[in-house]
Amino acid sequence: MQRLLRYLVAGLVVLVLASFAFTFQVRFTEAAVKTTFGKATDESVIREPGLRFRLPYPFQEVTKYDTRMRLLTLKVETQQTADNRQIAVETFCTWRVTDPLKFFQTFSSAGERSEEHYQKAEQALQANLRAAAGVVSKFTMQDLFTAETNKSKIPELEIAMKDAFTQSADKQGVKLADYGVEAIDVGLTRILLPEAVTSAVFDRMKSGRERIAKEIESQGQSQAQAIRDRANSDSQKISAFAERLAQDIRSKGDNEVAPYLALMNKNPQLAVYLDQMEFIRGVNPRTATLVIPSSYPGFNLLMPDSLNGIRAGQLPSFTTPESIKSALNEMAGTQPAAKPTGGKK
Structure with a gap:
């Protein structure tokens, strides 16, 4: 009886080891690349979730990539604006793996684990993000900071940064599309101003607010004068109409009473x-x-x-x-x- 129990336990252990060696699972948030002797083709990419079979190592290996959105931030760096002002910007980008095969072929040299591939990919993306931050030099301080509502060009700056991020290439001429990743969004986390620049920005914003206030006051005065003129014109028209109506009533009354007065005078x-x-x-x-x-x-x-x-x-x-x-x-x-x-x- 004890011998039978040993066989059952041994068989169960062998079954677990065999299932671990011959099967793998892909979650709905993942994409897998199954390589045969270290080589991968288009048929090696598995996107559908579920249980899959494989040959044990070293015949076949499976690398899984999380296809959800990832965040990459770049620490504060000093940039120069078009009007030669110094500002410090902190940038970010959100990205995800869209082509697991290209991503594997580009970054698999970093190691066997997918985490190592992500680290190498982020190093390449940081270089692209620095190049995208340089777009700040095409905008002036007045473009970025203005007292007028919805007049800031920061949204345009972020659009230009995303274009520069996707078009930037490394030393070998490899662009973002060749990495097998997609940039979801690129933008500024915050903008820091030196003390001298901060004072200049505040002064410019103050003068802009004063100019807007004067324009609004002038518009209000012109509108008030127009209302007064229109009211005076309307009152004159009403008075003239009332006077004509009263004169017509008096004339009509005189005409109607004339026969009676003539009769009474007799x-x-x-x-x-x-x-x-x-x-x-x-x-x-x-x-x-x-x-x-x-x-x-x-x-x-x-x-x-x-x-x-x-x-x-x-x-x-x-x-x-x-x-x-x-x-x-x-x-x-x-x-x-x-x-x-x-x-x-």
Whole structure:
């Protein structure tokens, strides 16, 4: 029984060693290069994840590369701008392996492990990143630092840096595409200014802000003046329109009242009588109590004997108020009439 147990354990160990020697696994974030006697071809690249078979070492070897994005940063280095100002920049780039076969053929001389390949690749990429940082010399301080919103050319600088990064070649003329890698992004992590340059930048930004403030103030004053002028013009138009409308209403009223005035001028006593009756009708005894002498114009008609001795067709005797006579004379354009004494006219 113990002998059988030993055989089972030994068989299990042999099976584990055989699986380790004859199989390998590729994760979904990896790409593998399977070499035969140290040589690799297009068929040697494995991109699909899963379990794969191989011959044991030294017949075949497998090198796995992580295809996810990697970050490379370059320490602060001094660069000179187009206007001969010194600035210190810290640059970065993000990259990944896109062609495992080219990457293996270019950097496999660094060692057997993929980490050694990455280290050698980063050394080559750092040289490209230094060359890309030199693009700063094509821009002035005014281009990079400005007081106006969205006027800085730093985004244009980073685009130019990426172009320079991808086009740079090493001493053997090998470019980034020949490395089997792809540059995702290239840019500036930070920009440091010497004290003298910082003061100059702040002064320039201050003057730029003052200029913008003056422009905004001038625009505001011109707009305010335009609003005032437009308001004055509108008020004059409204006043002229109201005056014309009022004149039209007055003319229309004069035209409508002219026949009535002409009729009343024929019999002014009747006009005064009707005016007095209208006044009496306007008195509301429920809300007011008036004590007025009968000699007051219009109230003599309330006396019990006011109509005694009046024949048919004859008007009662009363005195025409001066205000009514003046109004009638002014509207009719006639001379003041003699005071009536009553009786038929």
